[in-house]
Amino acid sequence: MTTLLTDEQLLLRDSARELLAARHPIARVREWTRSEPTRRAEMHAALWKQFAEMGWLGLLLPEEHGGMALTFVEQTIVLEELGRGLVPSAYLSTLLGTALLARSDDAGLAREACPRVAAGDLVLAVAFAEVEGDDPTTFAAHWSEAAGVTGTKAFVADVPVADQIVVAVRDAHDDLVWVLVDRDADGVTVESPATMDETRPLHRVTFEGTPARLVGRLAALWPHAEPIHWLALAAEAVGGCARVLESTVAYAKERVQFGAPIGANQAIKHKCSDMLVRTEGARAITYHAARELERHRDDGAFACSMAKAYATEAYREVAAEGIQIHGGVGFTWEFDCHLFYKRARANEITAGHPDEHRERIARGAGL
Amino acid sequence: MSALDDWRTDLRRWLDDHVPAWWQEEFAATPYEVPERRFDEIRAWQRTLFDAGYMGLTLPRAYGGQGLSAEHELIRAEEMVRASAPPIANQVGVKQCVPALLEYGTEEQKRRFLPGILSADEIWCQGYSEPGAGSDLASLQTRAVLDGDDYVVNGTKIWTTYGTHADWIFALVRTDPEARKQAGIGFLLIDMKSPGIEVAPIVNITTDVDFCQVFFEDVRVPAAHMVGRPTQGWEVANHVLAHERGANLAMLRFGDFLDQIAERARITHRAGRSLADDPSFRQRFAQCRIEFEVLKQQVLQSVEEVRTGRKAGPASSLLKLQMSEYDQRLSRLANEAQGLAAQHWLDDGIDRGIWQWRELWSRAYTIFGGSSEIQRNIIAERILGLPRTGKGRK
Ligand SMILES: Cc1cc2nc3c(=O)[nH]c(=O)nc-3n(C[C@H](O)[C@H](O)[C@H](O)COP(=O)(O)OP(=O)(O)OC[C@H]3O[C@@H](n4cnc5c(N)ncnc54)[C@H](O)[C@@H]3O)c2cc1C
Numbered sequence: 157m158t159t160l161l162t163d164e165q166l167l168l169r170d171s172a173r174e175l176l177a178a179r180h181p182i183a184r185v186r187e188w189t190r191s192e193p194t195r196r197a198e199m200h201a202a203l204w205k206q207f208a209e210m211g212w213l214g215l216l217l218p219e220e221h222g223g224m225a226l227t228f229v230e231q232t233i234v235l236e237e238l239g240r241g242l243v244p245s246a247y248l249s250t251l252l253g254t255a256l257l258a259r260s261d262d263a264g265l266a267r268e269a270c271p272r273v274a275a276g277d278l279v280l281a282v283a284f285a286e287v288e289g290d291d292p293t294t295f296a297a298h299w300s301e302a303a304g305v306t307g308t309k310a311f312v313a314d315v316p317v318a319d320q321i322v323v324a325v326r327d328a329h330d331d332l333v334w335v336l337v338d339r340d341a342d343g344v345t346v347e348s349p350a351t352m353d354e355t356r357p358l359h360r361v362t363f364e365g366t367p368a369r370l371v372g373r374l375a376a377l378w379p380h381a382e383p384i385h386w387l388a389l390a391a392e393a394v395g396g397c398a399r400v401l402e403s404t405v406a407y408a409k410e411r412v413q414f415g416a417p418i419g420a421n422q423a424i425k426h427k428c429s430d431m432l433v434r435t436e437g438a439r440a441i442t443y444h445a446a447r448e449l450e451r452h453r454d455d456g457a458f459a460c461s462m463a464k465a466y467a468t469e470a471y472r473e474v475a476a477e478g479i480q481i482h483g484g485v486g487f488t489w490e491f492d493c494h495l496f497y498k499r500a501r502a503n504e505i506t507a508g509h510p511d512e513h514r515e516r517i518a519r520g521a522g523l
Numbered sequence: 524m525s526a527l528d529d530w531r532t533d534l535r536r537w538l539d540d541h542v543p544a545w546w547q548e549e550f551a552a553t554p555y556e557v558p559e560r561r562f563d564e565i566r567a568w569q570r571t572l573f574d575a576g577y578m579g580l581t582l583p584r585a586y587g588g589q590g591l592s593a594e595h596e597l598i599r600a601e602e603m604v605r606a607s608a609p610p611i612a613n614q615v616g617v618k619q620c621v622p623a624l625l626e627y628g629t630e631e632q633k634r635r636f637l638p639g640i641l642s643a644d645e646i647w648c649q650g651y652s653e654p655g656a657g658s659d660l661a662s663l664q665t666r667a668v669l670d671g672d673d674y675v676v677n678g679t680k681i682w683t684t685y686g687t688h689a690d691w692i693f694a695l696v697r698t699d700p701e702a703r704k705q706a707g708i709g710f711l712l713i714d715m716k717s718p719g720i721e722v723a724p725i726v727n728i729t730t731d732v733d734f735c736q737v738f739f740e741d742v743r744v745p746a747a748h749m750v751g752r753p754t755q756g757w758e759v760a761n762h763v764l765a766h767e768r769g770a771n772l773a774m775l776r777f778g779d780f781l782d783q784i785a786e787r788a789r790i791t792h793r794a795g796r797s798l799a800d801d802p803s804f805r806q807r808f809a810q811c812r813i814e815f816e817v818l819k820q821q822v823l824q825s826v827e828e829v830r831t832g833r834k835a836g837p838a839s840s841l842l843k844l845q846m847s848e849y850d851q852r853l854s855r856l857a858n859e860a861q862g863l864a865a866q867h868w869l870d871d872g873i874d875r876g877i878w879q880w881r882e883l884w885s886r887a888y889t890i891f892g893g894s895s896e897i898q899r900n901i902i903a904e905r906i907l908g909l910p911r912t913g914k915g916r917k
Binding site: 158159160405408409416417419420421422424425426428429430432433436437438440441443444459462465466511513514515516517518521522523 | 781782785788799805809812813816817820821824827831844896898899904906910911912
């Protein structure tokens with residue numbers, strides 16, 4: 157497989173970038189963060205409709221499910237552009253939720269859910285972590301056919317706009333399983349503690365005897381879905397890096413101090429060069445991960461783990477240098493630097509800190 | 524396609540039979556440096572390659588080449604890596620003088636010099652740097668003054684790699700001291716046996732004598748040995764530099780090195796456990812593993828760009844910068860995996876001290892071919908479009 161994007165893929169990237177810049181610029185992202193929940197939901201619904209029209213919601217899904225049957229490379233392109241625009245949407249959550257449902261032992265579930273996802277009629281949230289963290293051995297939420305789901309899941313994105321939530325719980329044998337609940341079902345309470353990254357709020361969801369449908373065993377499904385989460389966060393990071401680099405370089409050319417643009421100073425130039433190195437490196441490893449996941453749908457985890465570690469760390473560094481090079485204005489609410497830094501930190505922490513991934517890589521590399 | 528596959532199979536078989544055993548034993552961990560103390564054997568190796576038809580693949584037969592395609596060249600690079608084959612002796616000649624002659628040389632120069640470069644009958648060295656002109660190469664002072672049919676050359680070149688082995692030097696010389704500094708430079712081919720040339724070896728950090736200082740005193744050089752116009756040298760040198768900084772597939776070998784490092788870490792113990800169980804070592808190892816993949820993907824990408832006809836531009840600076848700094852981290856990690864034994868040197872060290880030797884050598888990678896600082900300037904100015912330093916001031 158080629159390491160270069162094809163003409164069609166470049167076209168997809170350009171059209172995604174154009175669409176998001178026109179319909180969902182950062183000003184609208186800011187408006188969304190300031191809006192009441194009902195207004196947010198309206199804005200999201202409008203955006204979602206557009207995603208469905210573009211075919212983005214079923215990029216990976218087979219044609220018989222209303223999908224486009226494209227590859228993880230196209231999927232990565234769209235995620236990169238969404239990350240570039242910090243677009244608040246349930247895109248990543250739905251992608252991840254769909255990956256779980258599509259592999260359910262309950263074949264009916266995939267058949268029902270996938271076409272609805274592709275058509276834009278089903279928005280998913282994925283509830284994995286709990287208040288204590290995302291180590292599944294500590295999970296306490298439990299489920300049984302008879303008693304439903306009881307317990308609290310935390311750090312769940314996109315709950316307010318989701319139709320259904322895929323939840324990791326313990327079954328009656330203490331095995332970890334995924335179950336599916338309706339967001340509006342009985343016994344679901346949602347709290348929304350404030351989050352640093354306002355473009356991706358996280359929620360705490362408490363279930364009390366909530367009826368649920370079994371999706372499948374965590375051990376069977378998660379190894380296929382988790383790498384997609386890593387890849388997606390890395391892809392967003394690549395888009396974020398590129399955007400921060402562009403605006404920072406533009407600022408360095410324009411801001412004059414000591415009678416010259418600040419970008420004429422080597423201290424600034426070398427930071428910018430390093431930002432480009434990190435951005436291009438993040439891009440290279442992330443698209444490599446996408447191709448690996450495509451090649452071995454069941455075994456791209458190693459590459460996705462590398463991409464998650466490298467790209468999200470790069471994003472944090474690039475976003476931090478972006479603030480630094482902007483000086484005082486970089487510290488203001490008005491300039492966008494902080495929005496990217498906050499998302500970068502969230503992406504770095506979510507789905508395995510880079511240290512955790514490096515530990516996995518060391519093991520995978522035979523150490 | 525199948526003709527290419529056959530060609531690859533033949534080459535692979537040939538390499539299995541011909542890669543010298545002493546190289547495999549002692550130097551398999553040195554993907555690009557020629558150990559100076561084995562120079563003559565490396566020179567013989569290049570001759571063997573040449574005789575078998577594996578040098579100058581894309582060059583016309585009239586110049587000693589094989590008239591084959593860029594695809595062949597790529598296959599050759601891949602198979603050389605796969606076989607852990609030694610590098611060639613005339614690296615400077617092949618990577619720099621060949622592209623200069625192909626692009627700017629006269630027909631006569633090409634016929635005269637190219638075959639000898641490929642066969643290693645004539646070893647070449649690069650005469651660019653001077654004591655007062657390093658990163659600021661264009662400030663070079665070595666003069667070439669036309670006198671009849673000859674140039675008369677005076678001055679000195681330094682850090683000239685293989686200067687003691689070289690038969691020829693391609694030198695940047697000042698032909699017009701009145702012109703703007705980049706505009707008064709010529710690219711001149713000089714016979715190292717010419718009267719008036721003095722070569723003084725310099726011992727380097729690894730105790731090898733790789734480079735030297737070359738002194739020119741009234742050295743007469745036929746004017747026909749000027750490549751391009753007498754004031755075109757800067758352009759020629761820049762054309763060559765882009766080639767020098769391009770992707771080096773030899774880095775694919777780093778994957779094997781990482782495996783060897785993991786193996787060594789299991790043997791080495793510190794603080795009551797194997798180094799392989801030390802969390803901080805594991806983190807650094809994994810980071811090197813990740814960065815290897817990050818670099819490899821960019822190298823493969825650039826190979827593909829070249830193959831699909833895109834030119835090696837300033838983007839080659841991105842690779843040069845990352846590769847040189849990565850090499851330093853990797854060889855330091857390899858030595859760390861040896862524990863205390865990392866202090867031994869050459870024959871008394873593990874694997875004949877190859878990693879100590881490489882760690883020291885790797886310090887040069889961020890200096891020559893444009894230092895890391897210069898690469899960062901190039902990236903900032905030519906890729907990102909930031910103002911030239913000093914020139915942005917009003
Ligand atoms: C092992 C080895 C082999 C070599 N082989 C050859 C050869 O075969 N032929 C040949 O011609 N030359 C050769 N060189 C020379 C090499 O090209 C020079 O060393 C190099 O160009 C740097 O020049 P310099 O040593 O004078 O350092 P300087 O230019 O004096 O640099 C010293 C330091 O200042 C920094 N610096 C300089 N200018 C700037 C700037 N504008 N901005 C920021 N930092 C700056 C540099 O990055 C460096 O850190 C070799 C060097 C080595 C180490």
